Amino acid sequence: MTGERRGTRELRREPGSPLWQQLLELLRQRLDNDEFTAGFPGELALVEEYQVSRHTVRAAMQVLREEGLVIAGRGRPPRQAEPVEIARRLGALYSLYESVRGLGLEQRSVIRCLEVQRDAVVAARLGLGEDTPLVHLERLRLAGDEPLALDRVWLPKVLAAPLLDADFSRTSLYELYARLCGVVLTDGREQILPVLPTPAEHRLLGGPRDTAAFSIQRLGQAKGRPVEWRHTLVRGDRFALTTAPAGTGGYRLELLSPTRGGDARS
Amino acid sequence: MTGERRGTRELRREPGSPLWQQLLELLRQRLDNDEFTAGFPGELALVEEYQVSRHTVRAAMQVLREEGLVIAGRGRPPRQAEPVEIARRLGALYSLYESVRGLGLEQRSVIRCLEVQRDAVVAARLGLGEDTPLVHLERLRLAGDEPLALDRVWLPKVLAAPLLDADFSRTSLYELYARLCGVVLTDGREQILPVLPTPAEHRLLGGPRDTAAFSIQRLGQAKGRPVEWRHTLVRGDRFALTTAPAGTGGYRLELLSPTRGGDARS
DNA sequence: CAGTGGTCTAGACCACCGA
DNA sequence: CGGTGGTCTAGACCACTGC
Numbered sequence: 001m002t003g004e005r006r007g008t009r010e011l012r013r014e015p016g017s018p019l020w021q022q023l024l025e026l027l028r029q030r031l032d033n034d035e036f037t038a039g040f041p042g043e044l045a046l047v048e049e050y051q052v053s054r055h056t057v058r059a060a061m062q063v064l065r066e067e068g069l070v071i072a073g074r075g076r077p078p079r080q081a082e083p084v085e086i087a088r089r090l091g092a093l094y095s096l097y098e099s100v101r102g103l104g105l106e107q108r109s110v111i112r113c114l115e116v117q118r119d120a121v122v123a124a125r126l127g128l129g130e131d132t133p134l135v136h137l138e139r140l141r142l143a144g145d146e147p148l149a150l151d152r153v154w155l156p157k158v159l160a161a162p163l164l165d166a167d168f169s170r171t172s173l174y175e176l177y178a179r180l181c182g183v184v185l186t187d188g189r190e191q192i193l194p195v196l197p198t199p200a201e202h203r204l205l206g207g208p209r210d211t212a213a214f215s216i217q218r219l220g221q222a223k224g225r226p227v228e229w230r231h232t233l234v235r236g237d238r239f240a241l242t243t244a245p246a247g248t249g250g251y252r253l254e255l256l257s258p259t260r261g262g263d264a265r266s
Numbered sequence: 267m268t269g270e271r272r273g274t275r276e277l278r279r280e281p282g283s284p285l286w287q288q289l290l291e292l293l294r295q296r297l298d299n300d301e302f303t304a305g306f307p308g309e310l311a312l313v314e315e316y317q318v319s320r321h322t323v324r325a326a327m328q329v330l331r332e333e334g335l336v337i338a339g340r341g342r343p344p345r346q347a348e349p350v351e352i353a354r355r356l357g358a359l360y361s362l363y364e365s366v367r368g369l370g371l372e373q374r375s376v377i378r379c380l381e382v383q384r385d386a387v388v389a390a391r392l393g394l395g396e397d398t399p400l401v402h403l404e405r406l407r408l409a410g411d412e413p414l415a416l417d418r419v420w421l422p423k424v425l426a427a428p429l430l431d432a433d434f435s436r437t438s439l440y441e442l443y444a445r446l447c448g449v450v451l452t453d454g455r456e457q458i459l460p461v462l463p464t465p466a467e468h469r470l471l472g473g474p475r476d477t478a479a480f481s482i483q484r485l486g487q488a489k490g491r492p493v494e495w496r497h498t499l500v501r502g503d504r505f506a507l508t509t510a511p512a513g514t515g516g517y518r519l520e521l522l523s524p525t526r527g528g529d530a531r532s
Numbered sequence: 533c534a535g536t537g538g539t540c541t542a543g544a545c546c547a548c549c550g551a
Numbered sequence: 552c553g554g555t556g557g558t559c560t561a562g563a564c565c566a567c568t569g570c
Contacts, residue, residue: 075568
């Protein structure tokens with residue numbers, strides 16, 4: 001906003017607080033403040049600005065790049081990652097969206113409910129008082145004409161009120177939450193359970209009878225504050241959790257091919 | 267074995283093949299050959315041996331440490347990680363074992379089957395001919411007196427023959443596989459599905475009726491070669507997959523507290 | 533071409549840990 | 552205490568990208 005230039009920034013050279021960590025925190029704050037939407041500074045620029053060695057800059061940048069917050073590569077000018085690029089690292093629910101998109105299938109949603117509610121249990125999970133108004137969205141997610149998941153979301157009304165008039169049928173919730181409300185999810189915790197859908201749920205999801213499903217519960221956070229409670233039911237006959245390529249311990253929720261090749265109940 | 271000292275080792279200084287990557291590969295090989303069981307060299311020792319800068323050594327070591335193959339920390343002499351410490355990074359099945367152990371519960375198994383079989387489907391998954399003899403182990407895993415998981419494993423008999431006389435009731439399969447057969451799992455791919463156990467499976471696992479379960483299928487590899495096919499059924503009313511702390515996209519299979527606090531079928 | 537990051541060197545000081 | 556890794560500097564050369 002001010003546009004002022006400070007030649008050097010406030011890095012304290014003292015033990016116990018490495019320069020690269022301080023720099024990392026400062027860069028995080030500036031990313032949060034959208035100071036870099038017009039382009040992220042190169043390593044040498046940061047060396048100059050903060051008066052540290054390039055090695056120190058690279059130590060801080062390595063973290064930001066691993067987190068996917070900044071995209072940088074040899075030759076290209078570096079840039080801040082788009083929310084969507086960050087979100088892909090946020091767990092099973094995102095890989096659900098991506099996995100379906102990766103197969104070139106059209107995704108849409110049938111909105112079953114979009115209203116303001118009060119729910120003491122959900123509010124508690126969000127760390128809010130039990131009477132806090134919440135925007136509640138319930139939708140059935142489809143690929144083509146086939147139901148894939150039943151998605152139930154609660155957001156604090158304080159943040160999410162603009163979404164009450166939004167059209168969720170074609171767009172990602174995260175995208176709308178970011179664009180209309182300025183809330184970008186940066187972190188989250190998920191819990192995944194195998195469940196047997198209730199008859200009502202099964203009617204919505206379709207599929208063979210006695211099919212189990214994934215129950216995914218998720219607390220989404222932005223800058224450390226809870227901003228989303230989500231409970232999604234994913235059809236178990238169409239999706240599997242598979243280890244991520246690198247064997248890093250990560251998992252992806254992947255759409256199974258229509259011909260369930262191997263049931264492998266050997 | 268030889269005890270010979272080569273002052274410098276074969277690192278080629280040429281573009282397109284960074285020194286730290288070459289060093290990383292050499293160290294991997296030496297780890298595979300158990301050259302470091304009596305202690306892993308420090309950074310300065312590697313600087314001297316390979317005639318590269320400490321920075322280069324650290325670049326290679328960073329990878330080995332992130333992979334958990336080497337344990338190193340300020341002050342302490344570095345060392346090669348034990349198989350168990352590596353295995354903890356090998357997916358949901360290991361965290362099952364650890365999660366139960368972490369709660370201080372006694373783990374044991376009831377062996378239901380331990381014999382040599384031929385199974386064309388499983389053999390194919392292991393990349394073997396359909397008549398290849400396999401060691402098959404089926405066991406019910408318990409914590410205290412309560413069944414937790416039904417575990418079915420197939421191993422190539424060529425590797426696993428010594429296990430036919432082993433006692434699995436108290437010890438981890440991975441530990442025995444490593445100790446008796448010299449096979450240390452280094453990698454693996456898993457697929458996790460929600461399923462409804464068959465009546466027979468449900469009788470073994472116990473729990474409320476109409477409880478869903480995790481079906482975990484796993485192909486375990488050692489040095490790139492498949493050495494294990496596994497199909498485990500985990501009780502869904504006692505375990506959940508939860509995101510790993512760092513939000514790295516990883517998941518752990520965690521034992522739920524006996525009092526299922528939040529069903530959250532909101 | 534100029535600017536980017538990728539790699540590498542040769543030093544330095546310090547904090548931590550175990551003997 | 553000596554050895555470990557953690558941090559930091561000031562340089563250098565190169566490969567890649569896009570103009």
